[in-house]
Amino acid sequence: MNKTIIVSNRLPLQIKIENDQLEVTPSVGGLATGLKSVHNDGKSLWIGWSGLTEEELSEARSKEVKKLVTAAKCDSVSLTQDDLENFYYGFSNRTLWPLFHYFMEYTEFDNDYWESYKAVNQKFADKVLEHLEDGDTVWVHDYQLLLLPKLIKEKMPNTTIGFFLHIPYPSYEIFRTFPWREELLHGMLGADLIGFHTYDYERHFLSSVKRILRLEVNFNEVTYHDRIVKVDSFPMGIDYDKFHDSASKHKTDKKSELQQRLDDHIQSGSDAKMILSIDRMDYTKGIPNRIRAFEYFLNKYPEYKEKVRLIMLAVPSRSNVPQYQKLKRDTDELVGRINGQFSTVSWTPIWYFYRSMPFENLIDLYTSSHVAMITPVRDGMNLVAKEYVATRTEQDGVLILSEMAGASKEMNESMLINPNNFEHIADTIKYALEMPLEEQKSRMKILQKRLKRYTVEKWAEEFMKSLHATKHLGAVIVAN
Numbered sequence: 172m173n174k175t176i177i178v179s180n181r182l183p184l185q186i187k188i189e190n191d192q193l194e195v196t197p198s199v200g201g202l203a204t205g206l207k208s209v210h211n212d213g214k215s216l217w218i219g220w221s222g223l224t225e226e227e228l229s230e231a232r233s234k235e236v237k238k239l240v241t242a243a244k245c246d247s248v249s250l251t252q253d254d255l256e257n258f259y260y261g262f263s264n265r266t267l268w269p270l271f272h273y274f275m276e277y278t279e280f281d282n283d284y285w286e287s288y289k290a291v292n293q294k295f296a297d298k299v300l301e302h303l304e305d306g307d308t309v310w311v312h313d314y315q316l317l318l319l320p321k322l323i324k325e326k327m328p329n330t331t332i333g334f335f336l337h338i339p340y341p342s343y344e345i346f347r348t349f350p351w352r353e354e355l356l357h358g359m360l361g362a363d364l365i366g367f368h369t370y371d372y373e374r375h376f377l378s379s380v381k382r383i384l385r386l387e388v389n390f391n392e393v394t395y396h397d398r399i400v401k402v403d404s405f406p407m408g409i410d411y412d413k414f415h416d417s418a419s420k421h422k423t424d425k426k427s428e429l430q431q432r433l434d435d436h437i438q439s440g441s442d443a444k445m446i447l448s449i450d451r452m453d454y455t456k457g458i459p460n461r462i463r464a465f466e467y468f469l470n471k472y473p474e475y476k477e478k479v480r481l482i483m484l485a486v487p488s489r490s491n492v493p494q495y496q497k498l499k500r501d502t503d504e505l506v507g508r509i510n511g512q513f514s515t516v517s518w519t520p521i522w523y524f525y526r527s528m529p530f531e532n533l534i535d536l537y538t539s540s541h542v543a544m545i546t547p548v549r550d551g552m553n554l555v556a557k558e559y560v561a562t563r564t565e566q567d568g569v570l571i572l573s574e575m576a577g578a579s580k581e582m583n584e585s586m587l588i589n590p591n592n593f594e595h596i597a598d599t600i601k602y603a604l605e606m607p608l609e610e611q612k613s614r615m616k617i618l619q620k621r622l623k624r625y626t627v628e629k630w631a632e633e634f635m636k637s638l639h640a641t642k643h644l645g646a647v648i649v650a651n
């Protein structure tokens with residue numbers, strides 16, 4: 172039977188060695204959490220990196236890892252410590268990630284990183300080819316594997332290949348600065364369908380294709396050699412029922428310790444409110460901006476002192492990259508300064524957690540917060556904003572969302588802000604805290620309806636439908 176091969180750098184499970192034992196945790200991040208439900212339901216094989224390098228794997232351990240990975244319907248690509256340094260921390264996260272998020276000043280163009288990126292993309296291609304059979308479909312994901320579609324297409328030209336980018340695609344003016352711009356575009360064009368979260372990213376990509384490769388673009392189709400490559404936008408959704416049902420069930424379950432603490436907080440003041448933020452600790456997420464905007468709010472509206480608390484959950488991410496280390500230091504310092512300045516005996520304005528949390532605790536946080544404040548300076552989509560909305564079973568609560576997040580394009584009923592405008596954010600926080608219940612409900616209702624309709628399953632289904640329809644496009648060009 173034909174299968175779909177999903178390929179991404181990270182597998183949905185991450186394996187680490189703790190106290191000489193293998194420890195398995197679910198991967199964090201939009202790609203893994205989103206695709207997991209698609210993979211669990213469907214007939215697919217998922218290829219990616221297990222989280223351990225060759226140097227960490229003895230022969231016995233390799234076997235153990237293989238067992239764990241196979242049980243999850245996956246296969247792993249083996250990466251060395253050197254690949255990790257140059258391909259993952261290097262080209263993926265010091266070159267492509269900052270460039271595609273408009274952080275030009277963080278972007279490093281390094282030839283060794285590039286060589287490693289090419290070599291690791293080839294390793295992924297070899298692994299895919301090991302499993303690929305006639306009639307299979309391949310779905311490649313994200314910026315770590317931009318060269319992979321071409322590498323597969325060259326070897327198996329009849330394979331239907333889809334590619335989806337989970338981060339923003341930058342404007343031509345940014346992309347043109349990239350030294351290996353032609354190679355990257357050719358790599359992506361190995362796919363039959365290229366998907367983005369928003370129409371703007373799609374537009375930027377087509378503009379680069381036209382201006383850099385001088386290819387013919389007809390509406391959203393690129394004529395490429397003897398093929399037509401289709402480009403389209405598919406905004407990724409969430410597993411709505413999973414979040415909504417967990418939130419409903421959660422009300423009746425025994426309370427977790429975290430939930431007990433959150434409840435105590437709410438009961439400690441008759442109108443005490445909680446504002447929540449959850450992100451990976453990443454400079455694109457606007458964490459310092461958010462803290463400064465909250466400080467601005469406390470100074471502008473001092474009547475809110477002791478009446479409101481910001482709960483910030485930041486998950487450690489890519490901590491070998493210097494900019495992430497600096498962000499962590501800056502965040503610690505800012506939180507410390509603000510708590511030092513404003514705290515009273517009975518009140519700390521910011522509760523800050525720097526760790527990953529189990530799913531139940533995420534639900535605790537989502538359901539206990541009156542306001543979610545998601546303020547990225549640039550974000551491909553942002554699923555946290557959608558997850559917050561899905562958990563509001565009573566349709567109360569307010570979402571404050573940056574207009575720089577891809578999700579803002581579908582969430583007009585949230586309170587949209589520019590993450591650099593502290594004055595406006597402060598006023599929006601006040602408005603959110605005072606919003607009449609009726610208005611909260613009318614906004615939530617529309618947001619929920621949309622999210623319930625366009626779930627992650629639907630997203631995958633639409634992408635696959637569109638991908639399979641591209642077979643017909645190939646036939647047209649041959650006939651002409």
Ligand code: ADP
Binds near residue numbers: 202527533552556558
């Ligand atoms: P990104 O993909 O850039 O990390 P998203 O907001 O799209 O951003 O996705 C983040 C995903 O990671 C969400 O599905 C969220 O539930 C999950 N997540 C975020 N923080 C945590 C945490 N502390 N513990 C566990 N999962 C988390």
Ligand code: G6P
Binds near residue numbers: 200202314338
């Ligand atoms: C974002 C990216 C994913 C990545 C995730 C976590 O969601 O789009 O490709 O997997 O962040 O980052 P990490 O570097 O830990 O894989």
